[in-house]
Amino acid sequence: MEIKMENLTKVFVAKDKSEVRAVDNVSLTIPSGKLIGLLGPSGCGKSTTLYLLAGLLRQNDGKIYFEEDEVSNTPPEKRGIGLVFQNYALYPHMTVRENILFPLQNLKVEAELAKQKTVEMARLVGLESMLDRKPKELSGGQQQRVAIARALVKTPRVLLLDEPLSNLDARLRLQTREEIKRIQRETQITTVFVTHDQEEAMSISDEIVVMKDGVIQQMGAPQDVYDDPSNLFVAKFLGNPQINVFDGVIKGKKIYINDMVVGKSKLPDGEVLIGIRPEGFIVDQEKKSPFKFNIDLVSTIGRDTTLIVDLPSESDNILDKKSFKAIVDAMLRIQSGDEIHFIVRPEKMFLFNMEGERLE
Template identity: 40%
Template sequence: MGSLRLATVTKQYDDVVAVDGIDLDIADSEFISLVGPSGCGKSTTLEMIGGLTTPSDGKVFIDDQDVTDLPPKDRNLAMVFQNIALFPHMNVYDNISYGLRIRNTDPEEIERRVNDAAETLQLEGLLERSPSELSGGQRQRVAIGRAIVRNPSVFLMDEPLANLDAKLRVHMRTELQQLQRELDVTTIYVTHDQEEAMTMSDRVAVINDGTLQQIAPPLTCYNEPANRFVAGFIGSPSMNFVDGSIKGTQFVAESLRIDLGDIDCDGVSDVTLGIRPEHIHFPDADLPENTEPIDATVDVLEPIGEKIFVYLDAGLEKATSGDWSDAEDETVGRSQFLMSAPSDSTIEEGESVEIVFDRTSIHLFETATGEAIAHGIVSEPTKPTR
């Protein structure tokens, strides 16, 4: 078993609050990623779980046992860090078995566990080699093997792939997913790479300024972000945002207006509209429901192979709605949008185009708090979840 619970865990250094009252329940065998920008508190949270740092307040439970004051050796955890830190004077076998040997484990048991780990990690023919004779990916597998042989209840991984090149990182994260499923061990994985978190995790815990913003399955964080921070952090490229207000049944900004129909904004007047680049289209796109066309000028094109990132100067030129009669025939404003277009698009820089938003993928956030109001401005919008 390897369930884990953080109960209002806080860590404060003098006047700096690194982690602020995080509550987190992790089920046995779950793969959870802690993700957020540098300095957000995710590594400090991991260190408190591992016993490397003592919480200023709150409790840490493993399998319903309070381990807050227990040293790391008594928590049945195994850790893998960004710095692989293998012993250069030991071969692979000795590196993997080191933790077992210092615990005076039976030599036959050590050999069995090391050989099992080597087979799982495809290191069978490398056990006599020194770390200097291994590639980066092989050294990382040795570090993981050193953790595996302990048969821990929980794996803690702090950016273990950060020092690998891009191609190897993609390969290794696939291997880590397969390994976690095979071992069926609870895994808590720290990363600043939201793509890594999205592809590997059962659930993603998004942290900012020491506060848990949302914990949910990856696609829930993507499609139903709890607030503007999560919406902007999850997804690459980032979501487009436009600040505006609610007037009648319309979202109104300097650069555009969009009919909201009968959507309920709970009395909030100042709102921020969010739309992801992949949910902006040309008018001929086959969409179930889209906004009225918006005039735009192509500013910059970035072809990246399977798609083109299109930077747009977009918005209204003149107000024509009766609701805007006081501004009729006046220039209203322009905004910058990033659009993800098909690779076969024939648009050119400087070209005037029309774009539409997929109404089912428009998000609304309260401007003052950043909290989500609705996801999809259709007849039955998705209510925000945390």
């Protein structure tokens, strides 16, 4: 089911009467049957947006539509949503079976059918054998799946997940990530999930929505957003290691960093910020490129080598020192101290004005 938000705004008023616009005039359409990741740093309004969709928070302004239905003022229990809380909020005194059954009982589903659905759902999340355990007796990952089962058993129109993986250890996180994607594919329920982990968002979402200060920065397929960020914030937020940002100038259709030419541009002369993804550096074996540095640190992990280069700086203060990272093929056997000439792949280089807005 398609979800549409129109000019959604949520303002929190603190005790000292200061206002925080947690969600600021957000308009967004979430296509039916897709898995959408709401992504951003903490305090960006992503969780607030999710709770507005759930109805646990009420917006100050704006509208929410589920398909043609306006649900802006519908209480949560009438919205037909399933919500998985960050720490699952499983009822600790109920068994897994009772937890999953609970929403069905409230919806007055006929007892036999409810039982059958509960078992079906437990099977979907792979917890059939654990139905009579209490949440305490389950691992974090299993608890999380119970929470998903409880959210899905009433066949909601929308599934909302609040930081679903943040309480899991690294290995379990990868596993559960796949699990969520599988369950979403099988059920085809429009799913919105919130995360601050860009890798997580990029790996399972059909589309990601990047937020900052309550405002949507960009929305699109994960790879599209990564390859074509609309501003410096998005460029920096996606990608690990982070994108390298250089102070640069454009002079006579050429782009310079530290007086070295790194590429061409049709933009007028002036100062710019240049973002180059770590994988955007190619080592020039013929040593012809003018873009060259002495390598300070080399760390090789498997097939990739990360080169760390300190940029020359006028200040002696260690905090002013800037460095950048380049990821190159480990086969090149580069060592610290080597002088390396780099060629920058144009498609991995983005130009921003000093306010961080994308140029071109």
